[in-house]
Amino acid sequence: MILAAAPVWLLSSCSPSNTSGTSASSTEQVTTTPTSETANVTAPKPPIAKKEPKQLTMHGNTRTDNYYWLNQREDPEVIAYLNAENDYTKKVMADTEDLQQKLYQEIVGRIKQQDESVPFKDDGYWYYTRYETGKEYPIYARKKGSLTAPEEVMVNANERAEGLNYYAASGMNVSPNNKLLAFGEDTVSRRKYTIRFKDLSTGQMLKDRIPNTTGGAVWANDNKTVYYTVKDPALRSYKIFKHTLGTPASQDKEVYHEADETFSTFVYKTKSDKYIIIGSGSTLSNEYRFLDANNPNGTFKVIQPRERGLEYSVDHFGDKFYIVTNKDAATNFKLVQTPVSKPGKANWKDVIPHREDVLLEGIEIFKDYLTLQERKNGLTQIRIKKWNDPKTDYYINFGEEAYTAYISINPDFDSKTLRYQYSSLTTPNSVYDYNMETKQQELKKREEVVGNFNPESYEAKRIYATADDGTKIPISLVYRKGIKLDGSNPTLQYAYGSYGSSTNPGFSSVRLSLLDRGFVYAIAHIRGGQEMGRKWYEEGKMMKKKNTFTDFIDASEYLIEQGYTKPDKLFAMGGSAGGLLMGAVVNMRPELYKGVIAAVPFVDVVTTMLDTSIPLTTGEFDEWGNPAEKDAYDYMLSYSPYDNVKAQNYPNMLVTTGLHDSQVQYWEPAKWVAKLRDIKTDDNLLLLHTNMEAGHGGASGRFQRYKETALQYAFLLSLLDQNQ
Template sequence: MKPLKPSSAASATLLAACLAAGAGCSSSNTGSTTASTTTEATTAAVTTDAPQPPAAQKIPKELTTHGDTRIDNYYWLNERENPEVIAYLNAENEYTEKMLAGTKEMQQELYDEIVGRIKQDDASVPYKDKGYWYYVRYEEGKEYPIYARKKGTMEAPEEVMLNANKRAENQSYYAAAGLDVSPNNQLLAFGEDTVSRRKYTLRFKNLKTGELLPDAIPNTTGSAVWANDNKTVFYTMKDPALRSYKIFKHTLGTPTTQDKEVFHEADETFSTYVYKTKSDRYIIIGSASTLSNEYRYVDADNPNGTFKVIQPRERGLEYSVDHFGDKFYIVTNKDGATNFKLMQTPVSKPGKANWTEVIPHRDDVLLEGIEIFKDYLALQERKNGLSQIRVKSWSNPKDDAYIDFGEEAYTAYIGLNPDFDSKELRYGYSSLTTPYSTYEFNMQTKERELLKREEVVGDFDPSNYEAKRLYATADDGTKIPVSLVYRKGLTLNGDNPTLLYAYGSYGSSTNPGFSSVRLSLLDRGFVYAIAHIRGGQEMGRQWYENGKLLKKKNTFTDFIDASEFLIEQQYTNPDKLFAMGGSAGGLLMGAVVNMRPELYQGVIAAVPFVDVITTMLDTSIPLTTGEFDEWGNPAEKEYYDYMLSYSPYDNVAAKGYPNMLVTTGLHDSQVQYWEPAKWVAKLRDMKTDDNMLLLHTNMEAGHGGASGRFQRYKETALQYAFLLNLLEQQNQ
């Protein structure tokens, strides 16, 4: 399902932009009525040299909606505390390990190669805020970042605010989030997750003494927003379904039982968050659903004041809020501005009746966001599928410039710019051949300076690689952008191994950026391709609208059309074409292999959202209620029927499927582990081929996989070895 939206609070924080198998798997021929009886039938021993896959017990469960009954034989796998479930997941892990045993050396080689390209003692580009220079650095051999600062100048002594390596000791998983320093520079707020369910405990540290304060607030989103009194913080609490639903106010040094609830988002289709404006003048509470927003504000100097609504929510009215001077600046789709426009309104009269236009709507340009300075306005835009950064002078309308990036396929984004008075715009840039780079653009002189480019350790030379932007044609005539990268010297003979990746949901655009990890495939002859399919927002807001709800199948057919295009253009062939997607992109993989399995030699489906209807009918599952405007509500028959027509789990059939590696995490809060587990069990029971079907469950992690800087690449090495092993088998 949907990746958690980074709230505006995340973008407002100072450091946000930095950087043994068990028994109990039972025969699929054994029936039962309750999961508790699964111990009665265990996997029969088979005398053969080949590893035998586990077969999950079939326990039929009838699921009836709108008079339609579906039989789910593997529904019982959602019992997280059932030992039989854990035993099955462990048995699948053991089977995967045995099937890929011959790739152990290759996996280690890939892992060493990937990690070997990473500069271990690296640091981010420092930025200045309230008299301090802030940065994140890494030490050689350490998995986690060190958050530090220096006062006044980078020559001053270092102050370590948080050493995540020490906090992570004796933890199988650790993530720090939402680091934010108080206005007087003396206190640090931060969140910690040690389970990977994205339920953070808020903690506070005295930066002068190094003392960790006794205040600890569990079950939050991980960030706190400081009022200007340096003792009051606002934070967001999660409900049992992990929806961000309440905003509380806490005073340091007081029991959390005395915290005051200041806002309750009662509508289950909305989530809520809190942030502080760049001006430090206002604390903003936001509420968001797929199609609507609402914001309220209070003076940061008066945290006990009453929050006032800027513009009450209206279905279909989307807007976001920032502040400068005596005005709020509003990016909105008001009055049919599909690609959004920029408005301003007096703080004293913020309702939409008083919104006046600053940047008009444009049919061919999507306005993604803004960055306000005293003398300039920076705009994050997207045109023809590519990012643009535009800089305008407040005082001189003719002073309007776009930054020239000079490559065919790239990504660019506005970075962290906390200083209103600056004439320097910090931005990030990358392409399929250019490592991530941090620049400063002088908005007055129009000159730019490269501050840092990610170092790729070893003999990497960008001139050895070539990137292209091509267009596939969909069945309905729509042009689908495809970004490609490969090592120079490629012969278009239809015989190149190719990995095609896509996401295609939630209006999330897949940018063609650099990956040093990907070099391990490119240097072995792979073409890497990104299909910018509908459901994302690469080609404007309508690109998203045409890939969701009752048009969701466009996402799947676009990917298939892009696959056929790569074959037609002689980049590859079905025996050497591989596909990959994760989360909602995993749903894409599930739909595609049901529709056109013969197009792909192998598929990697990471944390795949594949049991669409059952999940969307269960409002107790995290994120479900906020998803109805993305997928539809199956409680309505029209959406039920449409979702049923593509839901990967419901459409598994007795036919051949590609080789498949499916990954998940036991503690995943976004796509619950049982979706891929059930899907694999059903595929294993019904498919008619002899291709590999592997399920790998990280028993200690969630949606994002392992924590730490390097451990996550163990799974990447596994995925790459899976692909390379399939190629080796073809050549034998």
């Protein structure tokens, strides 16, 4: 389906300096109720990072970065500092350890341990993933012909992960003759996968190993040739190679090199199995080339050469390519077709024209039907059209006010059944098979929430805040029924707001631990995402990025105004680019929030975007701007959280990161916390937690990741004096 990053630290006995002259981290006497064991307790002191000033000059402007030295991942002093921060967080949160354990047990207790995905059929086999009780990792399996056939285990990730602190399998891809499996393995959490191969008829692993890849391998139709993508030192996907089974990876042939550092490349096979496609993409432009999958020694041909501002993606049906594109100012994208023999844009003809109020997110092609995933008024829709009958053109009715639906795995080209997934803030994730001919649907599976969960106990709704420029900002809410709008409700407000990524109002059993303790959960659909169409994204990027931050603040003020909460019970949370959002918001309006969770936050915007050796930098100049240009530099500098820390009171804050993060490097949050400690004027909590064995996505495994969730929730609840 196309779907449009002496010791240099010390535990000082002195308080860090700040411009107000008050101590941000001085030792305090904590008064407690006397017991036979203790009368008073000395609060733990945070580690104080040493200052080593580094001058960073650009466009005549000089910034002093006192904590630049923290970017040395292999330096024992840096590791020691991060460990000291972890020790401090653990000591501060010691009183919540029972609560953390209780929350963790609640969260994992709702998860059905012996579980299995809904099987899907592909070329005579039923494929599925299952979990065993108490095991952290999935088992990838299949059955031939029918679901009553004997199980063939392709990969047991629990066995592959034995003895490892981190493990992730990726890109399961079976050869056309159904005999061989290619898959990727990451054991560090840097998203650098080694591709392995398995003979499914014997169960033996082949000797072939291909390191430093994105994890996926695409089979040519000869069952021995695969194409894969490798990464450069900055982790950009930049080359496509061809590998022949049984030969050393060192002999693999380079078939494509993406030389433009603002682009990344990838490879896939069309659903028709007819063509191998190599794509290259940047924020504003795409380029694709194709090769007959029966001729792996042939030459790739370009479909349409790249043009700045021309975005498109490609699939195949019959003698035509079907292309989702923004050509001819189709801001919300449209669907066109073009002959395989003449694929250039001069031959593109509209199939689904552009619509001002509907975003075309992607398509799924079947032999008799075309299905489209669209978004209107912030909600996803699924549209079904019959190729040879223009009268068959309709939408599936979902019947809820706030929900998410999307096209799922549909590998069978000849099927008349569409598989899609659906959930809402009160409805667990549900898998449906929909007969496109009869319009009958079958619920194949609904996520089981173990325990006494009753969706009727919760209410979901959508409200709209008004931004300063008059824009209506949707907010999706969920809470237990019966709350009063008297400002007394603790509320967790979440948002992302970047890259055109839409935050859908879906279900989370994890979230119940907050809802059942009286929380309102609010998703602010701020600009920078794509919930309200492509324009929503354009209005929250580049030189309009501050709309993302002010939209979030306006949503917070509206929640307070409407009586859902008040500042001493309002919390904010965001991760990655959403962590940038958190950093900007606490600089701009810190008084609005009791506490903030910033997960793997992208907070050192200017320095990172000036360093093209850092992963993901060059490909994001059209998202944030290129600070080598003065206007972009000045604008980014005006909101970069790290550069705008000031002498003021900040909310209680929990900041998390991973030592091996490949998306947002650990030193950004580490530097930010160090600078906040030095400058802020309050005694509120400021905690940094670094997972020393994981990366951007946190711990691997099915359950371990929820230990960090339990820490986050305990942090929120402790600030409300709710330790139950």
